[in-house]
Amino acid sequence: MQMDLIVDKQTKTVSITKEFEYNLSLVWDAFTKPELLDQWWAPKPWTSRTKVMDFKVGGRRFYAMVSPEGNERWAVQKYTSITPKTNFKFFNAFADKDENPELPGSDWDLNFSEQDGTTRVSISIYNESLERLERMIELGFVEGAKAQLKNLEELLAKLLQ
Amino acid sequence: MRRDVFQAIADPTRRGIIALLALQAMTPNALAEHFHTTRQAVSKHLRILTECELVKQEHQGREIYYQLEIEKMKEIDKWLEQYRKIWETRFTQLDDVLATIKKQKDEK
Numbered sequence: 001m002q003m004d005l006i007v008d009k010q011t012k013t014v015s016i017t018k019e020f021e022y023n024l025s026l027v028w029d030a031f032t033k034p035e036l037l038d039q040w041w042a043p044k045p046w047t048s049r050t051k052v053m054d055f056k057v058g059g060r061r062f063y064a065m066v067s068p069e070g071n072e073r074w075a076v077q078k079y080t081s082i083t084p085k086t087n088f089k090f091f092n093a094f095a096d097k098d099e100n101p102e103l104p105g106s107d108w109d110l111n112f113s114e115q116d117g118t119t120r121v122s123i124s125i126y127n128e129s130l131e132r133l134e135r136m137i138e139l140g141f142v143e144g145a146k147a148q149l150k151n152l153e154e155l156l157a158k159l160l161q
Numbered sequence: 162m163r164r165d166v167f168q169a170i171a172d173p174t175r176r177g178i179i180a181l182l183a184l185q186a187m188t189p190n191a192l193a194e195h196f197h198t199t200r201q202a203v204s205k206h207l208r209i210l211t212e213c214e215l216v217k218q219e220h221q222g223r224e225i226y227y228q229l230e231i232e233k234m235k236e237i238d239k240w241l242e243q244y245r246k247i248w249e250t251r252f253t254q255l256d257d258v259l260a261t262i263k264k265q266k267d268e269k
Contacts, residue, residue, distance in 0.1 A: 003245075003249060016248055020259060022263060026262060026266075030259055030262070036262065039254065039258045040254035042251075043246075043247050043250035043254070044250060
């Protein structure tokens with residue numbers, strides 16, 4: 001199904017909407033259980049490795065995106081609000097391997113709703129800075145295409161001038 | 162001062178100007194007529210777009226025509242495309258995971 005992705009520079013928000021042909025509780029589980037999250041969160045050939053996950057308000061997920069070469073990019077997501085099977089929010093920040101966050105981070109707001117067996121997920125990501133958003137892209141970007149990544153870096157450098 | 166490209170394209174009028182200039186080079190007066198606005202307002206938008214190198218001026222006789230910097234627009238496309246790809250890959254993987262866990266549940 002079609003995915004919508006809108007970058008609104010004025011509100012510094014990226015909005016992503018996607019529907020899945022599965023019921024809500026299944027989709028909710030895939031977003032909130034570490035063993036399931038690790039199966040899809042990292043775009044291949046990266047892998048996601050969750051070290052700690054305590055899905056409750058005040059709890060956190062500390063995880064790494066691991067490149068095919070074994071390089072780890074750590075991040076921590078601190079849960080700020082949870083309404084079961086409806087919404088959860090977290091504050092995301094890159095971190096070092098000892099869980100020291102690198103600020104600024106981003107605020108994520110994830111909404112879930114079901115209609116006729118189809119679940120709609122709306123994610124909005126608020127970034128304090130464009131640089132951070134770009135870094136996010138850089139980090140999340142599939143390393144397989146190194147040449148492309150280099151292009152992207154050059155492009156971002158240009159855009160940031 | 163170099164402006165932020167994404168700020169430049171966040172404005173609906175400026176996006177409209179870009180869409181029009183994608184079809185043909187135009188003068189500020191012609192653009193103003195299209196948007197039912199003043200030449201001054203259009204000039205302001207054009208200045209921002211020029212500063213971002215999204216459009217460039219071309220003198221033809223006494224008239225100034227604005228045209229799109231195609232390469233720059235491609236760069237923005239590419240940037241967004243990278244980000245979109247990350248999420249598309251993610252969601253394709255998520256679809257696979259959902260299919261697997263649904264199957265497991267159905268078999269129980």
